[in-house]
Amino acid sequence: MKVTLFTDDVKEAPVQLIAVGAFADEPDRGSAFASLNQWLDGALAEASREENFEAKPGQQVVFNLPAGHSVRRVMAFGLGDKSSFGPDAARRMAAEAVKTGQKVGATELAVQGLPDGEQSPEAVVALVQALAEGALLGSYKYTEYLSDKGRRSTVEEVKLAFVADDVHGVKGADLRGAVKRAEAVTEGVRFARDLVNMPPNELIPAELADRAKRMAKRHDLTFKVLHARDLERQGMNLHLGVGKGSTNEPKLIHLTYTPSSKSSQRVVALVGKGLTFDAGGLSLKTSEGMMTMKIDMGGAAAVLGAMEAIAISKPDCIVHGVIGAAENMPDGNAIRPGDVITGKKGVSVEILNTDAEGRLVLADALAYAQDLKPTEIIDLATLTGACMVALGPHTAGAFVRDEALFARLEQAWQASGEKFWRMPLERQLREMLESDIADIKNIGERWGGAITAALFLSEFVDSDVAWAHLDVAGPVFAGKAKGEIPKGGTGFAVRTLVELIHQPLELQE
Ligand code: BES
Ligand code: ZN
Ligand code: ZN
Numbered sequence: 001m002k003v004t005l006f007t008d009d010v011k012e013a014p015v016q017l018i019a020v021g022a023f024a025d026e027p028d029r030g031s032a033f034a035s036l037n038q039w040l041d042g043a044l045a046e047a048s049r050e051e052n053f054e055a056k057p058g059q060q061v062v063f064n065l066p067a068g069h070s071v072r073r074v075m076a077f078g079l080g081d082k083s084s085f086g087p088d089a090a091r092r093m094a095a096e097a098v099k100t101g102q103k104v105g106a107t108e109l110a111v112q113g114l115p116d117g118e119q120s121p122e123a124v125v126a127l128v129q130a131l132a133e134g135a136l137l138g139s140y141k142y143t144e145y146l147s148d149k150g151r152r153s154t155v156e157e158v159k160l161a162f163v164a165d166d167v168h169g170v171k172g173a174d175l176r177g178a179v180k181r182a183e184a185v186t187e188g189v190r191f192a193r194d195l196v197n198m199p200p201n202e203l204i205p206a207e208l209a210d211r212a213k214r215m216a217k218r219h220d221l222t223f224k225v226l227h228a229r230d231l232e233r234q235g236m237n238l239h240l241g242v243g244k245g246s247t248n249e250p251k252l253i254h255l256t257y258t259p260s261s262k263s264s265q266r267v268v269a270l271v272g273k274g275l276t277f278d279a280g281g282l283s284l285k286t287s288e289g290m291m292t293m294k295i296d297m298g299g300a301a302a303v304l305g306a307m308e309a310i311a312i313s314k315p316d317c318i319v320h321g322v323i324g325a326a327e328n329m330p331d332g333n334a335i336r337p338g339d340v341i342t343g344k345k346g347v348s349v350e351i352l353n354t355d356a357e358g359r360l361v362l363a364d365a366l367a368y369a370q371d372l373k374p375t376e377i378i379d380l381a382t383l384t385g386a387c388m389v390a391l392g393p394h395t396a397g398a399f400v401r402d403e404a405l406f407a408r409l410e411q412a413w414q415a416s417g418e419k420f421w422r423m424p425l426e427r428q429l430r431e432m433l434e435s436d437i438a439d440i441k442n443i444g445e446r447w448g449g450a451i452t453a454a455l456f457l458s459e460f461v462d463s464d465v466a467w468a469h470l471d472v473a474g475p476v477f478a479g480k481a482k483g484e485i486p487k488g489g490t491g492f493a494v495r496t497l498v499e500l501i502h503q504p505l506e507l508q509e
Contacts, residue, residue, distance in 0.1 A: 001098075001139055003132045003179050006159040007167065010112050011039050013159055016072045017109040019097035021089075022048075022055040023082045029055055030082070032112045036074055040065070044074060056080060057089065058483070062100060075100050087130030088417040092483030094131045094158070095138030101155045102139065110159040111135065114167075121170045125178045126415070131160050132182035133495070137484040140190055142197040184312035185498050189491035191215065192298075192305030196476060196489025200277035200294040204248040205325035208274055208297065212253045212304055212323070219311035226252035236364040238343035242357045243326035245281055245334025250326035250361075252368065253300075255307050257319040266317035268501060269374035270307070271365050273358045273381035274300030274325035281354030282330045283337060296358070298476030299380035300325065301489070306497035315501050320372050324365035328357045340438045344368065345460050350438035358383045359442060359453055363460040376405055376466040378500075379457065380493055382473040386449025387423075393474040395419040396493065399454040402466035408503055409468055409496075416495035419475065425458060426451050 006013055010020075010032075020032050028034035028045075037044040044063055047053075053061040059078035065071055077093045079085050094111050101109040113131045114124065135158040143149040160179075167175060195203065195211065203211075209225045216223035228249045231240050236252070243250030253274070275296035279285060285293065300323040307321040335341070335354055342348045344367035349360065358381050369377055387397040398413075398420045400406040406422065413420040432444035432452050440459060444452030454469050461467045475492040478485050 001136065001153065001155055001158065003135050003158050003160060003182070005128075005175055005179065006110060006161040010110050010161040011036070011071070013110040013161055014070065015108040015110045015159060016106040017075060017097070017101050017104065018071055018073075018112065019075045019077055019093065019100070019109065020112040021079045021093055022053070022076045023079055023085070024055040025081045029076070033076060040074070044076065048076060053078070057084075058092065058096070060096065060100070062104075072106070073104060087126050090127050091130040091134035091417060094134030095484035098135050098138035098155055098158060102153055105154050107154055108157045108159070109155060110161045112161050114162055121174070124167055124170045125174050128160060128175050129178040129182045130417070132179045133186055134484045135160075136182060136186035137189060140193060140486050142194065142488060144194070145199070181313060184309045185495055187312060188305035188307075188309030188498065189494045191308050192301040192491035192494050193486070193489040195301040195304065196295050196298050196491075198294070200327075203276050203294070203297070205243070205251040205274070205276055205327060206249065208276060208300065208323070208325050209251045209253050212255060215304065215308055216255050219308060221307060221311050222256040222258070224254040226254070234368070235344045236368070237341050238349060238360040239324050239326060239364040241335045241339070241341045241351070242281070242328055242360050245331045246327035246329040248276070248327045250324075252365065253321075253323040253325060255304075255321040257307060257310050259314060259316045259318070262316060262318070264317040265375065267320070267372070267374045268317060269320040269322060269369040269372055269377045270303045270497060271362065271369050271377060271379040272300035272303035272321070272323045273297070273362055273379075273383065274323040275358060275361070276325060276327050278328045278355070278357065279330060281328045281357060282334050283353045283355040284330055285355060292477060295477045295489070296382050297325070298382045298472055298489070298492070301476070301491070302380045302472065302493035302497065305491055305494035306501070309494060309498045310501060313498065313502065317501065319501060320369065320374065322365050322369045324361035326357075326361055328354070347440060347459060348438040350435040350441040352441050353443045356442045356453070359456045362457055366457065366460045370462060370465065374465065377461060378468045378470065378497070380470045380472055382476055383471045384450045384453045384473055386453070387471040388474040390423070390450055391421055391474065393479070395421050396475050397421060397423040397450050397471040398468060399423050399425050399471070400468040401425060401458065402468070405466040405468055409500060412500035412503065413496045416499045418492060418496045420470070420496070423450060423454070423471075425454055430455050
């Protein structure tokens with residue numbers, strides 16, 4: 001599917017469907033709606049009345065045009081009050097427009113994107129990127145295992161339509177750049193979604209490594225994989241230990257993006273938890289608890305998606321993607337509650353619950369990442385159910401040790417429209433991790449489970465490196481579709497990571 005810009009009158013666009021935003025608190029629902037309504041002799045307002053359309057956020061009404069028009073339908077999309085309009089509403093509208101386009105079999109559609117009024121050039125560019133992202137993400141569907149793949153997406157082209165005045169003062173190159181960025185980012189998001197949606201019998205650690213390798217080849221990234229024997233040589237016994245109960249060997253995956261001309265000193269390491277399935281090990285989960293545990297590689301998927309988007313959009317800093325991949329299963333070789341294992345960093349860990357395995361794999365992956373001498377490390381992990389209890393299923397927990405990195409991350413997640421909330425690395429809880437016989441144990445007590453997990457990780461990251469831990473247990477998977485987010489794997493965090501890595505230099509101080 002392709003996204004193009006259209007700056008003539010939207011009524012002239014050669015499309016079958018026009019989507020137009022409508023504001024709840026504007027006279028005539030805003031000028032874009034009013035202009036289409038006038039063109040249709042008031043029929044759009046009449047249809048809206050009949051359907052009780054109040055332009056509440058997400059509300060929709062589809063109006064079929066009488067014969068004689070080349071445009072077949074107009075869809076009005078509720079944007080709520082005008083003051084709440086921004087990239088998030090725009091992204092959602094474009095996604096819903098594409099879904100409606102698919103339902104009615106349209107091949108080309110136009111989205112009337114911007115409200116009139118004063119928008120700064122930066123705001124216009126951000127809106128165009130969000131509209132393009134929404135259009136490109138709205139058409140996503142995971143069909144790999146369906147024998148009847150259903151109707152293929154009919155929509156071939158989405159035109160983002162603006163009245164010329166709307167984009168006054170913004171260079172055409174900047175608008176096209178925004179669409180290009182959206183194309184790169186959504187390619188990565190779609191890749192991450194596919195990986196999360198894959199069934200765990202197919203996506204074993206070796207397959208994850210293979211898919212990462214193929215992606216790296218496509219985009220000229222450096223690829224390296226460490227097999228069990230390499231992990232042994234590196235002393236990565238915590239990672240190896242987690243994989244011991246499975247016949248599917250653990251792997252460490254390492255991708256590198258190097259810019260062709262490097263103007264920045266920045267070296268970013270993205271580290272992902274890649275548990276292709278988490279049965280809990282001998283501390284076995286319940287049947288219900290393991291039903292969705294194929295998503296336990298959601299952090300790894302975000303890292304791989306971000307690496308793909310980065311390879312396409314080419315920022316000026318070095319980026320490493322490191323993934324600890326394993327399968328957590330119970331069998332005669334599995335690690336036991338009570339085992340003590342020392343990993344790459346030389347810290348001995350008493351394992352009292354084999355279901356707290358993500359932190360063990362990450363401890364070694366973080367140690368590996370630090371050998372790459374990064375200026376900042378961001379890890380992403382579906383680490384704790386406790387984080388979902390704290391923040392609900394749509395919001396990720398952000399544990400950030402470095403204030404400058406926090407400021408940049410916050411800017412990035414606000415710009416991307418993904419939901420994160422800062423969580424405290426509360427030192428007082430550190431005593432919960434004290435072991436009687438080893439340096440540390442792998443579980444805390446009942447309260448503060450997301451925090452003790454983050455504190456555990458912090459022991460494996462030297463204090464002189466800027467580090468953030470993102471617990472994405474909830475948002476990598478959605479129970480129901482909404483706007484640009486499909487049911488199933490969401491590709492969460494790819495947009496934020498790409499935004500963070502492209503941040504202008506002045507924000508990096
Ligand atoms: N992969 C799970 C966390 C998880 C739970 C992710 C639900 C997504 C949805 C993790 O490995 C785990 O099992 N954590 C335990 C930790 C506990 C044993 C200290 C948990 O959250 O219960
Ligand atoms: Zn677990
Ligand atoms: Zn897990």
